[in-house]
Each structure stands twice: as C-alpha cells, then as structure tokens.
Amino acid sequence: MSALGTIVLWNAGRVGTSPATRGRFSVVVRDGVIAEIAKAQGDPPEGAVDLEGRTLMPGLIDAHVHVTSDVSRSPGFGPRAARSGEEPRPRELGYFVLAQTAGAFLRAGVTTVRDVGCYDDESIVLRHALDLGLLDGPRLLCCGRIISATAPGGRLFGTMYREADGPWEMRKAVREQIRRGADFIKVMSTGARSVVREDPEPAQMTREELGALVDEVHRMGLRVAAHAEGLDGARLAIEEGVDTVEHGLSLHRDPRLLEVMAERGIVLVPTLTTFHDLAERFAPEYAPALVDQAKRQLDEAYLTLGAARDAGVTLAMGFDSGPPGANVAELVRMVDGGLTAAAGVAAATAGSAAALGRPDLGEIAPGKGADLLVVDGDPYTDPRVLADAANLWLVLRDGRPVAGTALEGKTPATPVGGLSVGNGARSPCLALLAGVERA
Numbered sequence: 001m002s003a004l005g006t007i008v009l010w011n012a013g014r015v016g017t018s019p020a021t022r023g024r025f026s027v028v029v030r031d032g033v034i035a036e037i038a039k040a041q042g043d044p045p046e047g048a049v050d051l052e053g054r055t056l057m058p059g060l061i062d063a064h065v066h067v068t069s070d071v072s073r074s075p076g077f078g079p080r081a082a083r084s085g086e087e088p089r090p091r092e093l094g095y096f097v098l099a100q101t102a103g104a105f106l107r108a109g110v111t112t113v114r115d116v117g118c119y120d121d122e123s124i125v126l127r128h129a130l131d132l133g134l135l136d137g138p139r140l141l142c143c144g145r146i147i148s149a150t151a152p153g154g155r156l157f158g159t160m161y162r163e164a165d166g167p168w169e170m171r172k173a174v175r176e177q178i179r180r181g182a183d184f185i186k187v188m189s190t191g192a193r194s195v196v197r198e199d200p201e202p203a204q205m206t207r208e209e210l211g212a213l214v215d216e217v218h219r220m221g222l223r224v225a226a227h228a229e230g231l232d233g234a235r236l237a238i239e240e241g242v243d244t245v246e247h248g249l250s251l252h253r254d255p256r257l258l259e260v261m262a263e264r265g266i267v268l269v270p271t272l273t274t275f276h277d278l279a280e281r282f283a284p285e286y287a288p289a290l291v292d293q294a295k296r297q298l299d300e301a302y303l304t305l306g307a308a309r310d311a312g313v314t315l316a317m318g319f320d321s322g323p324p325g326a327n328v329a330e331l332v333r334m335v336d337g338g339l340t341a342a343a344g345v346a347a348a349t350a351g352s353a354a355a356l357g358r359p360d361l362g363e364i365a366p367g368k369g370a371d372l373l374v375v376d377g378d379p380y381t382d383p384r385v386l387a388d389a390a391n392l393w394l395v396l397r398d399g400r401p402v403a404g405t406a407l408e409g410k411t412p413a414t415p416v417g418g419l420s421v422g423n424g425a426r427s428p429c430l431a432l433l434a435g436v437e438r439a
C-alpha cells in the first residue's frame with residue numbers, strides 16, 4: 001500500500017486502552033500508524049473527522065479462523081445450496097466466496113485474522129490478493145497446512161493436513177509450510193473432537209516429534225499454535241514451548257499448567273463457540289458419539305476459561321466457526337463465561353495480538369498500527385453492541401477507512417492506477433474522508 005497521509009480522529013468519547021479512558025480525545029494517525037493521542041480541546045482542526053463522542057477502540061483480531069470457500073457451516077452466507085439439475089459449480093467460484101469473506105470480516109470490525117488451517121491453500125491465495133490490493137480485507141496470517149501425525153483426520157481433512165512422523169519429518173513438514181508461505185505453524189498435539197476415529201485425549205505425537213517441530217519453527221523465527229484437547233497433549237505442548245494453545249479445554253484439570261502458561265506468556269485461545277457448534281448448533285450433522293463428547297467438552301471449556309482467567313493466562317478470541325463476520329459471538333461468550341466486558345474486549349484485541357506475536361496491534365497507543373473501530377455505544381461495558389454492524393460507524397485498517405455506516409452508500413476511496421474510483425474527493429459523499437490527505 002502507498003503512503004496514507006494523515007487523519008485526525010476528533011472528539012472520541014472513549015479511547016480503548018486497558019482500561020478504557022473516558023473524556024474527549026483526539027487521535028492522530030500518520031501513514032497508518034497512531035502518532036498521537038491528546039485531549040480534544042477547542043475547535044477541531046481543519047479536515048478532522050468528528051467522532052461526536054463515539055467510542056474509539058482497536059480493531060478486532062480473530063486468532064482462530066478457518067478461511068474457506070466451503071460455506072456449509074456458515075448458514076446464510078455465500079451462494080445458496082445447489083439444486084439438482086443446475087449447472088455444475090466450478091471450483092473457481094470459491095475465490096469469489098473468499099472475497100466476500102474478506103469484506104464480511106471488515107464490516108464486522110475484524111481487521112486481523114489468523115487462519116489456522118484451510119483447504120487448497122485458499123487463505124494464502126486470499127492473502128496474496130489482499131497484499132496486491134485487489135480487494136480490501138483484514139490482515140491475514142496463514143499457517144499453510146496443519147502438521148499432524150499420520151492419523152484418521154488425515155483422511156477427512158485432505159489438503160488441510162500435512163501428515164508427518166518422526167523428528168526429521170517434522171522438521172521437513174515445517175520447512176514445507178514456510179516454503180508454501182506460512183506466517184506461523186499449526187500442529188495437532190492431540191486428535192480432533194470432530195473425527196470419530198480420533199481420541200482427543202492422548203498426545204498424538206511423541207515428545208521427540210513435537211520438540212523437533214517447535215525447535216525448527218522457533219529456529220526460523222516463527223511461532224507455533226498447538227491444537228490441544230486432552231490434558232496429556234496440552235501438557236506436552238506447553239512443556240515443549242508452543243506459543244499458543246488452541247481449545248485447551250482440559251487445562252482446568254491441572255491448574256499448574258495454567259500457571260506455567262501465565263509465566264511463559266503462552267496464550268490460550270478457548271474457542272468456546274466450536275463446542276457449542278458440535279454440541280448444539282450442528283449436532284444433527286455429526287456422529288452421535290461426537291455430539292456426546294462435545295457436550296462434555298463444552299462444560300470443560302468454560303471451566304478452563306475461568307481457571308485460566310484466575311491464573312492470569314493471556315486469553316485470545318478465536319471464533320472457529322461461521323459465518324465470517326459473526327466472530328464477536330465468541331467475545332460475547334467469553335463474557336457470558338465469566339470475563340468482565342473489558343477483559344473480553346482485551347482478549348479480542350491485545351490478547352489476540354499477543355497470540356499472533358504482533359505487539360504492534362491490538363492497542364491504541366503511539367506507534368501502534370491504526371486498525372481502529374469507531375463504535376456507537378460502549379463495548380467496554382457491553383460488548384454486544386459490537387455484534388450489530390449498525391453500531392460500527394467506521395472501520396479503519398492501517399489508518400484507511402474501509403467499512404462502517406459512515407461510509408454506507410459512499411464510494412470507497414480506493415486508488416486505482418492513481419485515479420480515485422467514483423466522483424473523487426469533490427463528492428459530498430466523501431466529505432468524511434476529507435481528513436485523509438493522500439501522499
């Protein structure tokens with residue numbers, strides 16, 4: 001992206017830090033980075049965007065998403081189901097669904113997404129399109145293929161998995177993902193709750209295997225996200241030094257492990273919604289044994305959420321569900337499960353940034369990236385306001401307005417070959433963007 005110039009966000013009634021601050025604030029964004037936060041005094045400077053007392057908070061970060069053109073678990077999203085006799089749908093239609101997905105994230109205020117496993121490298125293709133400026137979307141971090149021991153899930157998940165056995169093959173599998181374009185590595189330290197023939201209790205890899213994998217990833221400067229359901233696999237993952245534990249529902253059984261996570265800064269991504277999905281929402285579509293298991297796991301996931309909070313573990317928001325754009329349901333569930341509203345918002349912003357190893361994101365402070373939401377209402381006392389896109393007045397990514405009701409019906413100021421699409425800066429529709437001086 002080219003240089004973005006300066007934008008002044010004037011008269012924010014609340015600025016989301018931790019804890020959020022009330023007052024009248026002015027936030028200056030320069031070249032996509034927060035340059036200055038000050039009290040808003042006197043008259044707004046020329047060209048400032050008047051927030052009229054709305055809340056300013058960091059963009060939401062979802063640390064556990066599966067970016068996919070498969071909309072079967074996203075009711076109401078994407079193309080309607082195919083009918084018998086219709087023309088076959090070419091595989092390439094999927095890329096339009098991915099484009100729609102990127103827009104849905106932005107309109108929901110989700111400005112960064114960590115993809116923890118997809119089919120056919122779809123998230124890497126989407127990331128490429130975003131990098132080239134072909135469309136607007138969230139910042140996207142990809143894992144390439146999930147590294148798993150040879151296991152029944154390999155038959156179900158196909159191109160989402162890279163099966164590997166033995167320490168050297170683990171290293172090779174890591175290197176393959178880096179070659180593929182991975183930003184981080186995802187590993188199955190236990191089996192998956194969604195596979196009948198996998199037992200999610202035992203560790204699915206040996207210590208030697210997981211240790212070699214973590215060593216290889218860290219040696220290359222990347223981070224490891226470990227899928228961990230049962231306690232033995234979670235323990236192994238924590239002892240071998242992974243950076244995030246995904247699901248981690250059994251950790252309440254051994255609070256000592258949660259203390260170790262807090263000490264070492266290992267982030268927990270509880271993914272409560274996925275247990276609701278298997279136990280309730282999509283129960284008719286799953287094998288009954290998996291539904292029964294998910295009901296037990298759902299209770300455990302909430303127990304672990306509370307135990308992790310008490311132990312001081314950094315928590316991150318991971319929706320692990322669909323449709324894209326409904327992500328804030330996970331934040332609401334974390335609050336229903338015992339986090340304060342402010343702690344829930346912190347998990348969905350700074351906590352998720354910690355999970356991604358991106359300290360430049362997730363907070364409003366000088367030097368941080370200007371992924372920002374201007375919200376009608378106060379998510380720091382009621383995060384449910386974020387669940388209604390009508391309350392998202394403006395969404396900025398890297399300091400650039402990309403979504404929000406303030407832009408509705410307005411032509412996005414996307415430069416195409418040096419020209420502004422639409423009526424350009426003279427259009428009254430673009431008055432809001434007048435504060436953005438293009439370099």
Ligand SMILES: [Zn+2]
Pocket residue numbers: 064066116320
């Ligand atoms: Zn997942």
